[in-house]
Amino acid sequence: MPRGWRLEASDLEALALGAAILGTGGGGNPYLGMLRARELLRKGHEIRVLPFEELRDDDVVVSVGGIGAPVVGIEKIEKGDECFRALRALEDFTGTRATALVAAEVGGSNSIEPLIAAAYAGLPVLDADGMGRAFPEVQMTSFFIYGARPYPAALADEKGNAVVLAEVKDMYWLERFARSVAIDMGAAAGFALPPMRGEFLKFCAIPHTLTQALELGQEVQRARVLREDPVARVLEVAGGVRLFVGKVVDVARRIEGGFARGHIRLAGLDADRGSTMEIEVQNENLIARRDGEVVATVPDLIALLDLETAEPITTEAVRYGFRVAVVGLPAHPRLKTKEALAVVGPAAFGYDVAYRPLLREV
Amino acid sequence: MPRGWRLEASDLEALALGAAILGTGGGGNPYLGMLRARELLRKGHEIRVLPFEELRDDDVVVSVGGIGAPVVGIEKIEKGDECFRALRALEDFTGTRATALVAAEVGGSNSIEPLIAAAYAGLPVLDADGMGRAFPEVQMTSFFIYGARPYPAALADEKGNAVVLAEVKDMYWLERFARSVAIDMGAAAGFALPPMRGEFLKFCAIPHTLTQALELGQEVQRARVLREDPVARVLEVAGGVRLFVGKVVDVARRIEGGFARGHIRLAGLDADRGSTMEIEVQNENLIARRDGEVVATVPDLIALLDLETAEPITTEAVRYGFRVAVVGLPAHPRLKTKEALAVVGPAAFGYDVAYRPLLREV
Numbered sequence: 001m002p003r004g005w006r007l008e009a010s011d012l013e014a015l016a017l018g019a020a021i022l023g024t025g026g027g028g029n030p031y032l033g034m035l036r037a038r039e040l041l042r043k044g045h046e047i048r049v050l051p052f053e054e055l056r057d058d059d060v061v062v063s064v065g066g067i068g069a070p071v072v073g074i075e076k077i078e079k080g081d082e083c084f085r086a087l088r089a090l091e092d093f094t095g096t097r098a099t100a101l102v103a104a105e106v107g108g109s110n111s112i113e114p115l116i117a118a119a120y121a122g123l124p125v126l127d128a129d130g131m132g133r134a135f136p137e138v139q140m141t142s143f144f145i146y147g148a149r150p151y152p153a154a155l156a157d158e159k160g161n162a163v164v165l166a167e168v169k170d171m172y173w174l175e176r177f178a179r180s181v182a183i184d185m186g187a188a189a190g191f192a193l194p195p196m197r198g199e200f201l202k203f204c205a206i207p208h209t210l211t212q213a214l215e216l217g218q219e220v221q222r223a224r225v226l227r228e229d230p231v232a233r234v235l236e237v238a239g240g241v242r243l244f245v246g247k248v249v250d251v252a253r254r255i256e257g258g259f260a261r262g263h264i265r266l267a268g269l270d271a272d273r274g275s276t277m278e279i280e281v282q283n284e285n286l287i288a289r290r291d292g293e294v295v296a297t298v299p300d301l302i303a304l305l306d307l308e309t310a311e312p313i314t315t316e317a318v319r320y321g322f323r324v325a326v327v328g329l330p331a332h333p334r335l336k337t338k339e340a341l342a343v344v345g346p347a348a349f350g351y352d353v354a355y356r357p358l359l360r361e362v
Numbered sequence: 363m364p365r366g367w368r369l370e371a372s373d374l375e376a377l378a379l380g381a382a383i384l385g386t387g388g389g390g391n392p393y394l395g396m397l398r399a400r401e402l403l404r405k406g407h408e409i410r411v412l413p414f415e416e417l418r419d420d421d422v423v424v425s426v427g428g429i430g431a432p433v434v435g436i437e438k439i440e441k442g443d444e445c446f447r448a449l450r451a452l453e454d455f456t457g458t459r460a461t462a463l464v465a466a467e468v469g470g471s472n473s474i475e476p477l478i479a480a481a482y483a484g485l486p487v488l489d490a491d492g493m494g495r496a497f498p499e500v501q502m503t504s505f506f507i508y509g510a511r512p513y514p515a516a517l518a519d520e521k522g523n524a525v526v527l528a529e530v531k532d533m534y535w536l537e538r539f540a541r542s543v544a545i546d547m548g549a550a551a552g553f554a555l556p557p558m559r560g561e562f563l564k565f566c567a568i569p570h571t572l573t574q575a576l577e578l579g580q581e582v583q584r585a586r587v588l589r590e591d592p593v594a595r596v597l598e599v600a601g602g603v604r605l606f607v608g609k610v611v612d613v614a615r616r617i618e619g620g621f622a623r624g625h626i627r628l629a630g631l632d633a634d635r636g637s638t639m640e641i642e643v644q645n646e647n648l649i650a651r652r653d654g655e656v657v658a659t660v661p662d663l664i665a666l667l668d669l670e671t672a673e674p675i676t677t678e679a680v681r682y683g684f685r686v687a688v689v690g691l692p693a694h695p696r697l698k699t700k701e702a703l704a705v706v707g708p709a710a711f712g713y714d715v716a717y718r719p720l721l722r723e724v
Contacts, residue, residue: 089528093455093526093528154528159535160529160530161527161531161535162529163525163526163527163539163543164525164527164528165525165526166451166454166455166516166524167451167518167522167523167524168522168523169521169523173523177523177525180542180543180545181539181542181543183542184535184538
């Protein structure tokens with residue numbers, strides 16, 4: 001009896017939309033992956049979601065996803081089974097089989113990659129992830145923040161290569177080796193993280209994020225059809241706040257150490273007229289300042305949504321003249337502990353800014 | 363009953379000297395490794411050499427060695443058990459144990475690394491290698507030239523990291539991944555190549571090269587003591603020819619794609635007075651031209667030996683004013699077949715020069 005509930009083809013587009021919102025400007029575009037997942041469903045594969053509450057202590061859960069430069073994912077169409085092949089290489093190495101998969105990051109394209117691997121492997125995907133959003137590096141998952149063993153892990157590419165990181169000193173070494181191997185593999189590879197037990201994930205995963213992404217996408221779709229305010233739906237579903245409404249007036253980008261860094265500047269519209277907002281970017285939107293004052297910081301989510309459609313705007317696509325709502329969505333409490341902030345707080349990204357919780361009018 | 367004969371501490375220095383001659387200017391300095399091997403013998407470890415003729419069809423032979431930038435090996439003292447740990451990672455992955463080790467390249471430091479791993483593992487080292495000299499890249503071994511499976515292989519460093527290249531498309535991908543991982547590991551790592559069966563090695567290894575290196579070193583040592591001509595001893599032992607006697611008048615070096623490229627120019631002395639020799643270098647000495655005419659090419663060995671002591675001079679150490687004999691030593695026939703020349707002939711290094719056998723006066 002297969003576990004979990006079946007994801008329908010009609011869910012996939014909503015899920016991809018929600019995942020893109022949770023990508024907070026980065027995380028890679030989930031659209032191509034979504035098309036591949038839909039094709040697999042059409043061919044008779046099943047994609048099942050395992051509710052977080054149905055996770056068993058002795059489940060063996062492997063987190064799979066793509067690793068590489070997001071921009072390459074657009075140009076270089078993956079064969080589609082890279083994550084599945086990485087999973088198999090890992091299973092062959094450990095001599096055990098996974099009982100479920102889980103996303104490392106629900107934000108962006110890596111929300112979909114586990115679904116594709118799950119379809120090939122006949123395994124359910126846990127309704128959870130390790131970030132509740134997108135981050136650029138693998139150590140920035142709650143799995144590793146809370147002590148998951150950093151090895152063994154495996155990478156595979158579309159050419160038939162597979163590499164097992166058999167033993168690595170810590171999660172930073174894991175990231176380092178994985179990044180180099182992924183670059184050799186053409187800057188895009190499937191990545192399977194060390195197997196985790198269900199009982200560990202119960203305390204360390206960010207729960208319900210797959211269904212949150214799905215619900216976010218569905219609510220935005222519904223609001224568009226009903227001509228309601230889709231941005232307001234996003235705030236309701238995610239418990240977020242509208243930080244700013246404005247027009248993009250300046251975008252600065254540079255590539256530094258493999259990351260897209262820069263800032264986005266906005267001039268206020270409507271109630272925010274006369275004010276400015278500046279957003280610091282490193283792949284994702286990380287710090288938002290309103291008239292010079294910090295109003296939101298990583299790990300809380302800072303997303304730019306089109307003012308009319310709530311279509312999420314990536315840091316790559318943002319241009320002068322875009323009219324957007326900047327929304328702040330609260331990160332899960334598991335990302336805001338002292339241990340977590342040391343890895344995913346503003347200082348971990350090099351900002352001399354303290355973490356500042358989102359303020360909501362009550 | 364352990365197989366093979368015991369290498370004595372007094373053999374090690376001669377072996378290192380002979381290996382440096384076979385390094386043809388590259389291959390890394392075997393001196394530090396030799397000291398480590400001697401220390402292991404002093405502590406009661408054994409290093410045994412398995413005669414090529416005693417290789418069994420069902421032997422499982424693993425080639426181990428250091429991979430990285432030779433110059434780093436000088437600055438970064440290895441912990442010493444990197445190759446052994448790479449071997450263990452490979453054995454754990456395959457679920458089989460090696461019955462013997464073998465050097466990938468007898469030239470330079472990688473003549474000694476298998477001895478050290480053998481001391482730790484309690485395994486004999488086969489009297490053979492994959493090059494009969496030194497080459498910069500792993501695909502340039504007779505193992506891969508004649509079809510060894512390019513995976514699985516493993517790397518390990520002194521920090522506790524181990525990476526298994528579980529499945530790679532071909533030997534070029536093996537080299538590529540291994541090089542990147544080695545760079546992450548601090549530009550020096552222990553490397554264990556895919557296990558090979560004895561029956562395969564009988565036809566594909568370069569036989570008797572460990573004892574050749576030992577004999578070369580011993581003969582040079584003896585000639586020095588007896589005040590005979592040590593360069594003449596090298597030529598006798600290796601069946602080589604004296605290509606040129608001269609003084610280094612120009613050295614050009616540049617780092618290109620991780621390799622030390624350049625040339626060495628010599629002005630003739632004694633019988634060669636009035637002539638010049640130019641040697642093309644890529645880590646090793648690859649092409650020798652006398653007065654513009656090619657007189658020796660890779661894969662034959664081109665070594666610069668001090669005119670008085672026959673001390674081999676590396677491409678890193680060579681300087682203006684050195685008085686040297688340039689000797690040509692014939693590569694093993696297994697490196698001069700059509701298949702081999704495609705991988706290790708002049709064209710494989712980017713030279714528009716045909717392979718030219720050494721000419722000997724008869």
